[in-house]
Amino acid sequence: MKKKSxxxxxxxxxxxxxxxxxxxxxxxxxxLANFEEIVDMFNVKMEKEGKSLRAEFxxxxxxxxVSKFMAALGAKKxxxxxxxxxxxxxxxxxxxxxxxxTEWATTRDYFDELPExxxxxxxxDEKVFALPYEIDLSTMIWNKDMFKEAGLDPENPPETWDxxxxxxxxxxxxxxxxxxxxxxxxxxxxxxxxxxxFWFMPWVWSNGGSMFDDNGNVVFNSPESKETLQLxxxxxxxxxxxxxxxxxxxxxxxxxxxxxxxxxxxxxxxxSVSPIMNDAPNMDFGVTFMPRGSGDxxxxxxxxxxxIPSQTKHKEEALEFLExxxxxxxxxxYAPDLMLLPRPSLxxxxxxxAIPQMEAFAEILTKAKTPYxxxxxxxxxxxxxxxxxxxxxxxxxDEAIEKCDEKIREIMK
Amino acid sequence: MRKIPRxxxxxxxxLSPALVLVSVFxxxxxxxxxxxxxxxxxxxxxxxxxxxxxxxxVFQDDEFLQTLWNTFIYTIxxxxxxxxxxxxxxxxxxxxxxxxxxSRTIIFVPVAISFVAASYIWSWIYNDTYGLLNxxxxxxxxISQPVNWLGETWSAxxxxxxxxxxxxxxxxxxxxxxxxxxxxxxxxxxxxxxxASKTKIFFKIxxxxxxxxxxxxxxxxxxxxxxxxxxxxxxxxxxxxKTTQTMVMYINxxxxxxxxxxxxxxxxVVFLGILLCLSFVQLKLGGFSNE
Numbered sequence: 031m032k033k034k035s036x037x038x039x040x041x042x043x044x045x046x047x048x049x050x051x052x053x054x055x056x057x058x059x060x061x062l063a064n065f066e067e068i069v070d071m072f073n074v075k076m077e078k079e080g081k082s083l084r085a086e087f088x089x090x091x092x093x094x095x096v097s098k099f100m101a102a103l104g105a106k107k108x109x110x111x112x113x114x115x116x117x118x119x120x121x122x123x124x125x126x127x128x129x130x131x132t133e134w135a136t137t138r139d140y141f142d143e144l145p146e147x148x149x150x151x152x153x154x155d156e157k158v159f160a161l162p163y164e165i166d167l168s169t170m171i172w173n174k175d176m177f178k179e180a181g182l183d184p185e186n187p188p189e190t191w192d193x194x195x196x197x198x199x200x201x202x203x204x205x206x207x208x209x210x211x212x213x214x215x216x217x218x219x220x221x222x223x224x225x226x227x228f229w230f231m232p233w234v235w236s237n238g239g240s241m242f243d244d245n246g247n248v249v250f251n252s253p254e255s256k257e258t259l260q261l262x263x264x265x266x267x268x269x270x271x272x273x274x275x276x277x278x279x280x281x282x283x284x285x286x287x288x289x290x291x292x293x294x295x296x297x298x299x300x301x302s303v304s305p306i307m308n309d310a311p312n313m314d315f316g317v318t319f320m321p322r323g324s325g326d327x328x329x330x331x332x333x334x335x336x337x338i339p340s341q342t343k344h345k346e347e348a349l350e351f352l353e354x355x356x357x358x359x360x361x362x363x364y365a366p367d368l369m370l371l372p373r374p375s376l377x378x379x380x381x382x383x384a385i386p387q388m389e390a391f392a393e394i395l396t397k398a399k400t401p402y403x404x405x406x407x408x409x410x411x412x413x414x415x416x417x418x419x420x421x422x423x424x425x426x427x428d429e430a431i432e433k434c435d436e437k438i439r440e441i442m443k
Numbered sequence: 444m445r446k447i448p449r450x451x452x453x454x455x456x457x458l459s460p461a462l463v464l465v466s467v468f469x470x471x472x473x474x475x476x477x478x479x480x481x482x483x484x485x486x487x488x489x490x491x492x493x494x495x496x497x498x499x500x501v502f503q504d505d506e507f508l509q510t511l512w513n514t515f516i517y518t519i520x521x522x523x524x525x526x527x528x529x530x531x532x533x534x535x536x537x538x539x540x541x542x543x544x545x546s547r548t549i550i551f552v553p554v555a556i557s558f559v560a561a562s563y564i565w566s567w568i569y570n571d572t573y574g575l576l577n578x579x580x581x582x583x584x585x586i587s588q589p590v591n592w593l594g595e596t597w598s599a600x601x602x603x604x605x606x607x608x609x610x611x612x613x614x615x616x617x618x619x620x621x622x623x624x625x626x627x628x629x630x631x632x633x634x635x636x637x638x639a640s641k642t643k644i645f646f647k648i649x650x651x652x653x654x655x656x657x658x659x660x661x662x663x664x665x666x667x668x669x670x671x672x673x674x675x676x677x678x679x680x681x682x683x684x685k686t687t688q689t690m691v692m693y694i695n696x697x698x699x700x701x702x703x704x705x706x707x708x709x710x711x712v713v714f715l716g717i718l719l720c721l722s723f724v725q726l727k728l729g730g731f732s733n734e
Binding site for chain 2: 096100103105106121124126127128148208209210214220221273274275278279280282283286287290292347407408410411414415418424
């Protein structure tokens with residue numbers, strides 16, 4: 031009897047300790063595993079400074095970024111800090127899910143160097159709600175060894191669409207003459223709408239077209255868009271330099287095809303550099319812009335913004351964490367894995383400097399564009415359905431663009 | 444007032460953990476979803492009630508009908524793919540000896556891996572350009588051009604079903620095994636004495652007596668098939684052109700892509716209703732009311 035009541039007392043004391051404890055533990059959510067390093071470094075710093083503030087990291091997989099956040103918001107249990115895919119910010123800011131951090135953000139000395147196109151997605155009515163945190167840029171990656179074998183200059187990847195067709199034809203090979211193509215010039219996208227936005231839209235932009243204009247009106251139905259989709263269609267069905275199935279491949283499938291030497295050119299990003307170096311250490315490869323149409327090179331400015339959900343009960347502490355997360359500490363956390371930092375002034379670091387492929391990104395970043403819309407998620411459905419449908423030859427190219435434009439307009443209403 | 448018998452209180456106490464779990468993880472969410480289905484749900488709170496508006500929307504929703512069709516077609520394809528081998532394996536490996544135990548274990552192993560892992564493995568196997576299946580078939584000279592297994596509607600449906608059959612028939616086999624082992628040996632002995640062939644014994648004795656077990660396994664399997672999500676989400680993305688999009692994928696899309704949680708809840712409720720009716724029909728057909 032005595033033992034039982036002692037145990038009960040112990041439990042009550044422990045419980046009351048946790049209830050009455052004043053230690054703030056910030057809930058920090060993010061997609062990237064590297065973010066945990068920032069959290070660890072922050073906790074170490076807090077310990078050194080004798081503060082009781084701590085942070086706890088929760089890694090959220092890519093396809094749960096929205097659903098998990100929505101569930102948390104609905105249950106009023108949003109995290110204190112969230113690094114979320116930038117395309118979702120216009121919507122979440124519009125429903126008041128993020129805290130206004132204008133005063134703090136605009137007084138940071140690095141504020142002016144943050145990429146404008148990405149920062150725009152974290153702002154509304156001149157107020158700042160989130161800052162660019164990690165950048166993803168869509169690029170073309172080419173296998174220099176295959177170029178050499180095909181008699182092409184390995185240092186000069188195709189820059190225009192005509193050059194692309196020409197190079198791809200030389201790079202598409204049936205080595206053993208059995209009627210089955212063993213190596214394709216290029217693989218297109220893809221199994222999800224995000225891939226079309228990230229890797230197809232820049233081709234439209236580089237051709238002078240767009241999905242939205244600066245006022246948010248839908249302008250997708252244009253000759254420029256149709257030409258772009260027609261090019262992709264032709265690469266598959268007319269020139270046969272891209273496998274038709276690549277329009278259904280996931281990113282992992284396309285990556286695997288490149289790594290295993292089935293395709294000479296791959297639509298990837300800065301996040302591909304480190305994995306390729308690990309998985310294909312003997313491959314000599316380069317990173318460049320995706321071939322341009324009648325206009326200038328273009329790339330999708332993707333990645334993440336970081337903000338403080340408005341449901342937080344610890345705004346000051348969260349700002350302290352944010353301050354740290356945006357500081358030079360990010361070099362140690364992200365640069366070794368060659369992730370792109372939001373502050374170009376930090377690009378001159380030992381990690382980037384050691385890898386020649388990273389040089390291209392400073393220039394690529396200058397051409398980055400990011401569509402701004404409150405209904406980014408909702409337009410995924412027609413984008414995938416019509417664009418993939420055209421590439422799979424289930425709908426005509428012109429019809430696909432027209433219907434897609436129509437559907438997006440309906441969604442925007 | 445009559446005193447509650449002690450036995451009832453005791454039974455309730457023993458049942459209470461399960462009752463609590465069912466209430467928290469099943470009843471409460473079910474009631475919440477029902478409530479949400481009548482709302483235009485707002486993420487940050489302040490949802491309005493809109494009566495039956497969402498329900499009227501469902502019956503005019505072409506994508507809902509297409510998705511319902513996809514889900515049913517898949518169920519119709521996959522169920523025999525699971526059951527025919529499961530019944531055969533259960534009958535073949537009925538005796539408990541070393542060889543059969545090993546065989547049963549090998550057949551059961553895929554049940555233990557997650558649907559997600561299985562989907563990724565088979566996506567690789569089925570990949571038209573660098574996948575294992577095409578590689579083997581081409582080496583054997585059985586195909587001249589790579590086949591895009593997951594790329595066309597019907598081949599995708601059958602390919603994914605084959606993967607699911609591979610993954611789940613072990614579980615069905617185990618349930619059927621239990622049923623088989625409860626059939627009295629004396630019936631088989633009598634049949635053998637009368638000179639009945641193996642096939643005749645199987646169709647005239649085994650199958651009829653296995654009927655209740657088959658129906659139980661069927662209910663479990665059908666429930667699983669209707670909830671198909673991971674395999675199609677990962678292997679086909681619902682394509683081509685939404686022909687392999689299943690109901691749970693659609694609900695997920697409506698709630699978390701369109702941010703229309705209210706409508707997503709409504710679709711769930713309607714789907715639940717359809718499945719309840721089907722289960723009712725099944726139970727009646729299985730003759731369970733007589734048991």
